Amino acid sequence: MIAQGEYILLKAEGGREYFTSVRDEKLHTDLGIVDLKNIEGLEWGAIVYSHLGKEFKVLKPRTPDFFKHIKRTGAPMMPKDIGTIISYTGVCPDDTILDAGTGSGVLAIYLGTIAKKVITYEANEHFVNVARKNVDKAGLKNIEVRHGNIVEEIKSLEGPFDVVTLDMQEAAKVVHDAKRVLMNGGFLATYSPFFEQTSEIRAAVEREGFNDIITVLINEHELEFGERGTRPSTRVGHTGFLTFARK
Template identity: 45%
Template sequence: MTGNEPDTDTDIGSDGGSGNDHGDEEDRNPVLLVRGDREFLVQPGEEMGTDLGVLEVPEDVEPGQTLETHLDEEFQVRRLRGPDLFHHFERTGAPMVPRDVGLVIGETGISRGDCVLDAGTGTGVLAASMARAGAEVVTYERDPEFADVARENMELGGIAEEVDVRTGDLREELEALEPSSFDVLTLDTGDAADVVAHAPDLLVEGGFVAVYSPFIESTREVVEAAREADLANVRTRETIQREMQFDDRGSRPSTAPVGHTGYLTIARNE
């Protein structure tokens, strides 16, 4: 795909579903190979070379197994979990952290059978996590190189069929999308307010909007746009968390810098 042309290989956004048959995919889910603090995300049937030797991953590999390299070094097989995507996807910027992904999914109730429209794909952690929750996702990324990396990440995460990564600006594609065909709209872009204004046309009745922003100014614009669009239950929360520290002296929040925080705005179409 080039320019702003959407991928037309799937039907998401025109009839609310992709019609993909995933019957064989459960047999090909990627797994983690773990040894101490080292982890490798691999596909069944793949050959992996490390400083500990070459390891042949069987096609029928199962979580809980122990695999050995040709140097008799052992790796434990672990099932891929959603938070692992954050650590193993190739990054094109700062991906949404697991706590924020959890808030988005928890606040909107994303689940199997939902169709999600997403913009600001980036690394693709949020899109992939929503797909692993059972949703079909259409996600827009304006940077062609970032979009290519996101597609590779979807392959790596075993959800390429569930996530349609489109290169382009969602604002320029709004008229081409089928009205009322999405259950959830998720946005992680500086111009999110422009898309929020169209949420009532894009979402089914009762559908949710979730917008993440690192800046208060753009968050305020989103809230104003949501109110002007007559969306209901508009609310914003700062997503900061503090890690606890336990040692011989006592217990308290960690004195390490808090680090990056953001603002999550949720609204509902009624």
């Protein structure tokens, strides 16, 4: 049953979605007013109605819903790139992960739904506060958001970590210590939107003697369905380059 304070996703006609929580308040929408306190005690998937008689289906939010609806501090890493990181590094339930460049916490939240523990660093204090609130909304107690510059902070970390992920401008400067805190067989994964930064990262992992080094660009095309046929969308949205290396 749905409890007081739980976050919920209300799905309505026309693809409308409302990300909110169960509380003693009313949600005002263009489809009418929904009394949120009446949702407490219902089962997931229940149908509730606005004062205009419009239907809303009550769903339990999953990670993609948090990606769409939580507060952002900038352009987050996209699901296609996050999925590639998870698959290439083999993130599993026993893993302890070090993440840097938290941003709004999107990658940390995805990782936290799988791994045992995620420690994530962010140098911008405002971003830290946003990420902590987002992690709290996701209900994940295994994510620790720390305020600090990983370039310096990693020098005092011991590890071992199963995976280290870096989404930050100075990632190349962290590679040496990232290898030190990784367990043998652990993976380093870096993300960068620029060729120049990616080249610096690639040179750094090669210099440090990492194994199984690979740099990839993942393109995603949604299929378009029309009367004349079906084809991939011509829209190309560049995100970034991923580099993987194994200790």
